[in-house]
Amino acid sequence: MPPCVLVADDEPFVRDVLARAVRRMGLEALEAGSGEEALELCALHAGRVALALLDVRMPGMGGLAALAELRRASPGLPVLLVCGDPGGPGEAEALRLGARGLLGKPLRLAELEGAVRACLTGPPADLD
Numbered sequence: 001m002p003p004c005v006l007v008a009d010d011e012p013f014v015r016d017v018l019a020r021a022v023r024r025m026g027l028e029a030l031e032a033g034s035g036e037e038a039l040e041l042c043a044l045h046a047g048r049v050a051l052a053l054l055d056v057r058m059p060g061m062g063g064l065a066a067l068a069e070l071r072r073a074s075p076g077l078p079v080l081l082v083c084g085d086p087g088g089p090g091e092a093e094a095l096r097l098g099a100r101g102l103l104g105k106p107l108r109l110a111e112l113e114g115a116v117r118a119c120l121t122g123p124p125a126d127l128d
Helices: 012-024 035-044 063-073 089-096 109-121
Strands: 004-008 028-032 049-055 079-083 101-104
Touching: 004 012, 004 035, 012 028, 012 049, 012 109, 028 035, 035 049, 035 063, 049 063, 049 109, 063 079, 063 089, 079 089, 079 109, 089 101, 101 109
Parallel strands: 004 028, 004 049, 049 079, 079 101
Antiparallel strands: none
């Protein structure tokens, strides 16, 4: 079974594009429309999710809050965040919380693939 990537974005079109890109890499994709749903899917599929790809800004629980919760539930799970302003104030918080990276929108698919592959094959994050 291929590695599974959790894709969370509140915009259905963006979520679909990201999930399709993940599937074209030969990976499985689970789709969530919110941070809360992402956490539920991670719990439901514990041990199968190899990477979470979270949008920073979603109604309700956004990507940063979901990242913080994922750190408690699955400390070693690699997380990539997607944001419209990657150089903004959320970037430092994302890295402090243990995100492996922050990708800017609009995403270039080659950049997404490179970041996903690096997360799945690279060493685990230092979680001191």
